Amino acid sequence: MKTKLFVFVSLFVITAFTNLNCIDYYVSPSGDDNNTGTELLPFKTIQKAADVAVGGDNIYIKEGVYNEHVILKNTKPDLLIIRSNPGDTAIIDGTGFDVYWSGIVDIVGQQNIHIEGLRVINSNGTGFWCDSSRNITIIANSTYNTASSGIAAWNSNSIIIYRNKIDNACSNMSQECLTVAGCDSFETRDNSVSKCYKEGMCFKDGSRNGEVERNIVYDVINKLGIYVDAWDKHTFNINVYNNVVHNCNSGVVLASEMGGLLENIWVYNNILYDNKFLGIDVSYNGDDTTVKVHPIKDVYIINNTVVNNGQEWGGGIANSNRDATNIIVRNNICSNNLSFQIAHEGINPSNMEIDHNLIWGFRDYPDEERGTDYVEADPMFTDTTAKNFHIILGSPAIDAGSPTDAPIFDFEYNLRPYGNGFDIGAYEYYPIGAVEIENDETNIEISPNPFSDFCVIKTEAFADIEIFDSFGRSIIKAKGQIVWEPDFNLSEGVYFVSGRFNNKTLTKPLIFLK
Structure with a gap:
């Protein structure tokens, strides 16, 4: 990506x-x-x-x-x-x-x-x-x-x-349940927010360079789950991924309430279901009528699973912001949302790219779009009633996605793609036994992790090992063992080690600190 x-x-x-x-x-x-x-x-x-x-x-x-x-x-x-x-x-x-x-x-x-x-x-x-x-x-x-x-x-x-x-x-309706405002370089991970009276999580007012990962927000009935709002300041470089939001007003909402530019926002690998109105919304929120422009640009909504959103009205993914530009909607499963699956709600559709999504339940709603290279079919979830949105063998989502800007891992941090192409939705399909490997001969050992000078990566089974950066670019590959001493110019952060054992794949995160 x-x-x-x-x-x-x-x-x-x-x-x-x-x-x-x-x-x-x-x-x-x-x-x-x-x-x-x-x-x-x-x-x-x-x-x-x-x-x-x-x-x-x-x-x-x-x-x-x-x-x-x-x-x-x-x-x-x-x-x-x-x-x-x-x-x-x-x-x-x-x-x-x-x-x-x-x-x-x-x-x-x-x-x-x-x-x-x-x-x-x-x-x-x-x-x-x-x-x-x-x-x-x-x-x-x-x-x-x-x-x-x-x-x-x-x-x-x-x-x-x-x-x-x-x-x-x-309880006094002030701020949000978890608020990050005007902050630079933040990580918000693995938090749980529930049964609250305002927005579950909000990243706003000039916040930038942040990760919103693996959180769960639920039962925030009258307010939305995850909110990214520029307010009146440039707010940028925020990644919202691998989160779950359900039983809220809406799932993930992007906004520029008071005219600050919201820019370079990535929303991917999220699971959004059973929300009152929308799964994902690029919104025109803002109550001040003197603010005439609500700018949002470069938004990437990719590989999300958006299911059963909307009660009296609502849908899957919506763009209702007429000032938004370069909004990418790709590789998402939008299934059985009430009023529409994907819609641009009265704005110029030329500001959006909608492609390689799986649509199930097209409603012919005004401004509803299928986009290009779409799949229109039952996604074949494992068990919708139990909220298990893994896709099963035979799903039309398998290998039907686009590699362009797709994340290199899925909701469970399994490496993408598996098989002949990228799957659509938050989960990449893996056959049973292809990921969770118990046999010591198919394990990846990393020591130390995190590391700053060098680390040793090895397997007992002489497997193919490859290290990827967060863009999905290959850094180094070998068989059986790697002693990795990163170049000084390499950025610190999270990398991924992939080991391929015949037809089985195991992926582990690797943290490099200077």
Whole structure:
């Protein structure tokens, strides 16, 4: 895929920046802030530990409920880690604190902070708030009953939001359940958002160079699932992929509400089903009538599976933005959506390329399009009732897609293409046993991973090994073993190692850091 990007560093290596001379501090409900903060003599409040700790230190919070507003600080280059004690879940209850335009856990103007395993409840503002900061990781936390966002990052850079769970957020209808605004270089991966009152996830207001990957948003009945909105600033280079959105107002929506340019947005390998209105929408959203232009350009909607969207009205993929240009809709399965499968809703269709999609249930809706090189047939899902949208042997989607700009992996990170061509939809068809390989003789060993200088890739079965970059370009190939020392000019990021064992294929991610 052209212009595909990966963020500068992976969450898997955050501990690599910690100070070996760190001090461990402990917090317990039975502690005392006059203690020394050791495991035997813990502090009573998280704030006391946060005031004492510096970059390179660890704060371990033991099981219990802490009624606090926590302000975290670190300006040093070493990483400050704040986490629940292993095996415990520390709950921070914000009842009684006024944090309307901040959070129960606050990070403002700081750097190099890692938060893990905490639960924040009952905030009259945000749960976790990050503003004007850099190198912040928010990992494996949860929030419940926040008046505004569960997690929000504003005007920051190098932000990782990973494996968090957000429920019952935005009860006062402020902001979005997970908000990233004005941020550069962000990763939002493996998060779950459900049963909330505003948009599930929003990436907006000048955000750029970001990955929105493997998240699930569901049961956000009256608001959309994933929203990318330029607002009034240039917002660009954002990849939305391998996500699931269901039972929301709409699935993935792109917008320029206040006239900022939204540019170079990739939406691929997503599964979008049972939403009230639309699966994917290139929208004309914006309530301010003084804003006359809502510019969106270079949008790539590729290899998504969009099924059963629309209740009283709605459809699969729509472009309703008359100012949008170069909108590519390719290799998508649009099946049994209510009012239409793919439509351009009154705009000039010359601004769109619609090709190689599988359409099932063409409704002859005004401005509905089949496009070119389409397939019109039942996609043959494994089990629609069980929401299993794998395609089965004999599906007309198999080998019917276009290779142009297609992702090199599918929803399950299996390498594309398998067989004679790219499949249509989020899943590439693999015969049973072709991907999940248990035999040690057909395993790929990578060490170390992540790596910075060199890594060793080997198989026991003398298989064909090939490394691809995120554009799908071959970097190196060999048989049996590769000792890979990347050229200095090679970009850091995620690469893919493919091993072919007779007719079987195994693909693993490989992370290169300079």
